[in-house]
Amino acid sequence: MIEQSRTMDHFHYRDGQLYCEETPVAALAGRFGTPLYVYSQATLLGQLKALQTAFAEVDPLVCYSVKANSNLGVLKVLAAHGGGFDVVSGGELFRVRRAGGEPGKTVFAGVGKTDEEIKAGLEAGVLMFNVESEAELDAIARVASAEGRVAPIALRVNPDVDPKTHRYVSTGKKESKFGMDIDRSLRLAEAVAAMPGVSMIGMHMHIGSQITTTEPYGGAVAKGVEIIAQLREMGHPIAWYNMGGGFGINYRGREARPIEEFARAIVPGVTATGCRLAMEPGRVIAGNAGILVSRVLYTKQSGEKRFLIQDAAMNDLIRPALYESFHRIWPVAVPEGLPAPPDDFEAAIAGTEPWDVVGPVCESGDFLAKDRPLPRLDRGALLATFSAGAYGMVMASNYNTRPRAAEVLVDGAEARLVRRRETYEDLIQQECLEA
Ligand SMILES: Cc1ncc(COP(=O)(O)O)c(C=O)c1O
Structure with a gap:
């Protein structure tokens, strides 16, 4: 071990x-x-490297979750060492760009993106938008079409697994305000096929934060593999499996599992899909x-x-x-x-x-x-x-x-x-x- x-x-x-x-x-x-x-810069970079190495088999893009620590100095060192970013607001996107981060390695998440934020993401050329609701999908499609662009998107699916963490940082359950349940996501995916202005290139999940065991990830990935198969049957060119963030850290003793163990629970499923892995770790890096x-x-x-x-x-x-x-x-x-x-x-x-x-x-x-x-x-x-x-x-x-x-x-x-x-x-x- x-x-x-x-x-x-x-x-x-x-x-x-x-x-x-x-x-x-x-x-x-x-x-x-x-x-x-x-x-400590060595700690930030050591954790980034540990993630890049543990998940190397699925060509990971580590999109550091800016909300965890958005200081420009922190973002700059991560950007300089191959880090991508996960942003949840126009303000975070602004920070990433100011720190020298690449928009093409940046995912835009968050349940309440405004039209201005969507426009800013499109203009910057973000890698993809994580879509959290039907209404948001409509807004992204409308703003992108008006701009003469096609927005790359990933639906945020709630796999309905219990991450066994504090209720304030649990997000992957059915009753969460984040994302959509599997049935709803699949129904929405049918509609996306006929929608101008958006192209579904990924699937996104984020089940919670400070998760200290690997089982919730194993459960979520098993569901993710099936969902991706169904999305592809509908004709969506799914190239990215975005696993979100949530890896727990040791606050008191040795309560969290090492990154390599999380990788062992996640990599086989992602490999089966043939997707590239995107992830949005915040806490485990900073x-x-x-x-x-x-x-x-x-x-x-x-x-x-x-x-x-x-x-x-x-x-x-x-x-x-x-x-x-x-x-x-x-x-x-x-x-x-x-x-x-x-x-x-x-x-x-x-x-x-x-x-x-x-x-x-x-x-x-x-x-x-x-x-x-x-x-x-x-x-x-x-x-x-x-x-x-x-x-x-x-x-x-x-x-x-x-x-x-x-x-x-x-x-x-x-x-x-x-x-x-x-x-x-x-x-x-x-x-x-x-x-
Ligand atoms: C969608 C999403 N991705 C990533 C993260 C980062 O989580 P963590 O810092 O636990 O890795 C969060 C945290 O709330 C989130 O909501």
């Missing part, structure tokens, strides 16, 4: 100090301030490529409860509040006698006590962790919140008029600011005092 290191990342402790690749994280916090997102660094402001005790108040908050990383997600948290400089890092972040660790790690935002939901074994830390100590590279900064807000964090991209011993910290002036720039 292939054993995956905990997170396949390039964050490690050396003499009790946390490093991102060859760069000490404490030095980054000193130079760029906190809260600070730190990304998730463990990023950490959020924060600084302890205060500690306080209320009855039995201990609170560690630090300068990152729910507006910086909303996943714990939104999904009760678990993120490993550990000091950047580990005090004497403590593991660097612990093998299990939830078990009792000698020299620690349970702390709620909270931020300065005025909400009880403003926490990064609850009852987490941590050493007593002084004001100014740095903390690292791991696995924060995906669905972290992209969901950040200015709630409580807090400027959003800075982001740095590390490459070995070099660190590059890829988003400067917002200023108060930035926060009010779009507002108008005059009537």
